[in-house]
Amino acid sequence: MPQPLDVEIQRLQLAELGSSAEELAWGGQEVSLTLKADGDRTALSLRSVSAGTELLSCSLQPDTIWQANERLFLVKRPRENGSQAGSIALKCPTTELACQLVAAMQSHIKAVEAAGDAFAKKTDKGSSDLYFYYYGMLQHQQNMLQDYIRTGTYWSAIIENAPDFQGKVVMDVGAGSGILSLFAAQAGAKKVYAVEASAMADFAKILASANAEVGSRVEVVKGRVEEITLPEPVDVLVSEPMGTLLVNERMLETYLFARDRFLVKSGGKMFPRLGRVYACAFSDENLHAELINKAAFWLQPSFYGVDITNLYQPALSGYFGQVVVDAIDPSVLVSPCASRQFDFLEMQEAELHHIVMPLDLEIVCDCRVHGLACWFDILFDGSVQPRWLTTAPGQPTTHWFQLRCVLEQPLAVRAGDHVTGRMELQSHNRQSYDILLTLKAPPVGPGEPEQQAKGKMDLKEPYYRQLNSWWQQPASQEDGMMTGGHAAQDVAASSQGQQDAAAASPASDLFIANMTGDHGLATDGVEIHSKPDPQRTLLATRNCPQPAQTLLLPHTFSGDTGCGGSQCSGDITVTLPSGCPGPWPVLVFIPGFGVPASFYAGIVDGLAQSGFATFQYDRSDPPPANHVEVNFFDELLTWIRTWNATAGSAGTGQLQDSISVAGHSMGGGLAAEAAGRQPNIIKALILLDPVDYPYDDLSVNTISYLTAFGKPCALINAALPCVYSSINGGPASFSSAAAPGSWHAIIANSGHMAFLDPSPAPGELFVNCPSNVDESLVVPPTLHIMVAWLAQQLGEAGTAAQAADDITIWAASQGALGALSLIIK
Incomplete structure (x- = not known):
């Protein structure tokens, strides 16, 4: 559908709206109405002709303007950017002008309806409702805040790069409790828009008010990034959009939407700027057997007199269809890593809909490869001090941990063999991805066929394993509370990692x-x-x-x-x-x-x-x-x-x-x-x-x-x-x-x-x-x-x-x- 033309309608008269249409008090103030297409939305603004001031700015929706009679229109003012909802009455001096306004509105409203809500179009409503409900709870915000590697690295990246924030307008995308907004204000931002769609926005306001010295420069905007408007472009975007394997929850797409909609076209900065996903082969007999054992419950021919064995194979497929999230001992890694980089400042959102990682992994020891171990890094590309945040094995553990895709059929390999194939991530409307693995390895012996293994895992449904001991002692702010830079490719060579405890009988x-x-x-x-x-x-x-x-x-x-x-x-x-x-x-x-x-x-x-x-x-x-x-x-x-x-x-x-x-x-x-x-x-x-x-x-x-x-x-x-x-x-x-x-x-x-x-x-x-x-x-x-x-x-x-x-x-x-x-x- 072609984009409607921008239109400006002048010589409209502004009136105050009383309790009924008969109580309209015409002030005679002349206003102009502008409809301006902006991507998949239309911005509506009303300006006073004489004063040159903006009276109203909002996104045009099907119910924004209502025609009360032939020449009278009511414009609904939504609750946006902290303003109160209400209505404004406009009077067209002529029928011809009224028809012009109706035609312009219909053209733009049809375009808005055709485009739909960018977030709603790609997201299952049940998933989004649960998502915002979850992040509206303080205990889940605490889980993230108490990840001192995460929080400390963000604080360091922002404060150490204060020149990137001083005197700038900043937008915090998915602000949550508003902690990053307050960090930006601490770094000298003149204005911070903390955009948060969940009920956590109300707590963010409390936090900003309680820290008035910096919080006075923080304005909490309650709503989804895809539906709000701001009165000005922003110079810097800050956000914590990373999920498991970087892309889970598909918040990165919202981060890029904010870039396209609100970030200045030249010289804008994004914190973080880059993301990198890593995948390498791992060998872990313990984990593989554990998943098999979970499904073994369904091998009972008489479970309270009921034969449940017919459900064994679906149960087994279900367990291997989950990604496993835990802290990985680096010693289980048996190859260097493949990686995929994402430049948030330059990439297109569509690149996140279907992600392909080619794999050619050289195995470093004789073993059975049980699948892929994955993690991610992000880069804060500050002008003073760039900072990396890593979730790699062997590094201080974060609340993201690491992720493993486990194959039901492992691959038997020797040192020097190459495991090849690809890992695909296909987005779905439950705010996550299906992971498709296709791996190949050399034959186990002469005359044998090439080994092949495939797997399909749902990133939305992880198996959280052994995650009860990751809590971190916070470092001092002088220490930076950060991980510092690292070369993630070297992680596979590390021999340090979390160790499983040996369980002992109390009597021995x-x-x-x-x-x-x-x-x-x-x-x-x-x-x-x-x-x-x-x-x-x-x-x-x-x-x-x-x-x-x-x-x-x-x-x-x-x-x-x-x-x-x-x-x-x-x-x-x-x-x-x-x-x-x-x-x-x-x-x-x-x-x-x-x-x-x-x-x-x-x-x-x-x-x-x-x-x-x-x-x-x-x-x-x-x-x-x-x-x-x-x-x-x-x-x-x-x-x-x-x-x-x-x-x-x-x-x-x-x-x-x-x-x-x-x-x-x-x-x-x-x-x-x-x-x-x-x-x-x-x-x-x-x-x-x-x-x-x-x-x-x-x-x-x-x-x-x-x-x-x-x-x-x-x-x-x-x-x-x-x-x-x-x-x-x-x-x-x-x-x-x-x-x-x-x-x-x-x-x-x-x-x-x-x-x-x-x-x-x-x-x-x-x-x-x-x-x-x-x-x-x-x-x-x-x-x-x-x-x-x-x-x-x-x-x-x-x-x-x-x-x-x-x-x-x-x-x-x-x-x-x-x-x-x-x-x-």
Whole structure:
């Protein structure tokens, strides 16, 4: 629609309006009415011809002017800029002039109606109502004011650049409590318009009045920036328009609207001037497992008698469809950053509607990439002292924290690999964005396809995670209360960050095993000192240097007809130590199903070197519903006694007749069932990253098996639940789910098993997806140290009560490497 022509109508007469049209008192003052198109609005002004003064200035709306009769018009004066609402009567001396006024009004009103409210057109009303309601509450303003990094940096940027404000007209866009307006006045602004649409405008007036020395220069304008008018252009815009990932809430668009509408066309300044968004790859097994565990609630086949498993996949998609907001440990960052810069002084608003960030991220270590970690910086480009405000990891934490987009399917990568793709932000009318991720990585092996991962997250619906300890102690004003400049690209190299606290049972000491030696740690203000590492002592006293002996015991699981209607066979491999005397402790190892036996060679060989005899199931298919495998321990005990009867004459070591059992993945469920059913034979239980089929009865009964067992247990990797359906609320309650005191050790870690690639230098880890295991990969040999030590300690503890006085929690750092090396950060 073409923009209507500007028009000025003169020779109108002004009248005072009484209680009725008959009481009009004509003063005979001649006025002129001007309608001037200004973008998507029309400005209406009335001026006294004789005095040359402006009587009224407002935005023309459909109900601004009403024709009372042929030549009489009523102009409604809105409540704007602190003025009182009211009406002005205008009389046209001729019918011809009245028709001219009507035609001009209709032309401009049609243009206004066609354009609509710029804010209302792009914003869902329910979203905007909630938005202004939220920011109209003092407690939410306090949350922002009490972010001393934010508030202090703004104060420094304004005060240190006082020449940019002295004698200037300033507009505070979305003023909130008016704190930035008062800062501008402190810096010498002659006039500050504090524009605020929420109920907070009334509190801003109170604050300005209470600080009259500077507040007298602050005028609070209640209304949205898109609908108000000001009597003059402004020299400087100040605002805090940043949301999560810089652009959430779409306040930046209002900031640019204010620039186009109110800022002087030449020489105007904006505080802030620039914004930069960063994205880099991260690896965090703990977080990935946490999201999976949240959805695991929906894997219950009988939730108060209701099967809710059909909702598992939508729930899982929902959790991975949230962005995660928390304070990131920089050590999880595994690549340099891609970035996108926004120049608020030069860019167009439309550039914020669809944002694309191309990605080419070089990975710095072997790991699994779980998604993108994002944050932002802003620049106050003052003429005296430019200032950066950063929300980067490793820097002082702000109320924005950082943000992560987590992929449901991670990417397995090596150092030097490039993860490529793009991150798109598509705006929507709920004042936020949909984030679309498309990532690619090299194949996991020769002949394999290129890895691809996609994700869609709603920036409007974040998962606020671990945000209860970010409060900052304010610095003095002399210190500037600011972060200073920084190079955000260097953040990925930082090794500093917030550390998760290790949780300890109230009835026990906190023991932290550290493969690298003793050290002291501070966790949440409590200093924790490690004890000597018993694993090293174990290896020193139980070293069996000769190659292990291997026996194969053919076995038929009696009563199991799940293999095509016939009896199922599953050989048992017996691995015995050599070069050290017996009797050797016995550990039955139940592998995860679908994993080849060769995968566990590192654990089994390592246990043999530590003086353990292992009995390993070789069956790799899932168990039948009756789980008959767990009933062979009586048979095993008979075999052990037969072996011992002939061991001396055969020149081999004897076996202890008490048995420990360990299970990995779904084998952990069978191990728990075996322990619960036969506590008289099994003396200790070790669960390695246990999970179960959610629809299996074993899942429902695992906790009851653990409770029935009542002897020392160890859980390595509490991030994945041992059961899905019997623990309402997920794995967080797992440590207290069994009988009190029965947990001898909980090794807190994340993710499934980590696998050691033989090709890199010793100690370099490659984390592989357990659903696609390469038989050339083996479990890191350090894991057998942990299992061997646990088996001995658990066996010596004897009962749960004795175990509770010993070591109850064995904490390890996040990521697979932490569980294997037992190093706390």
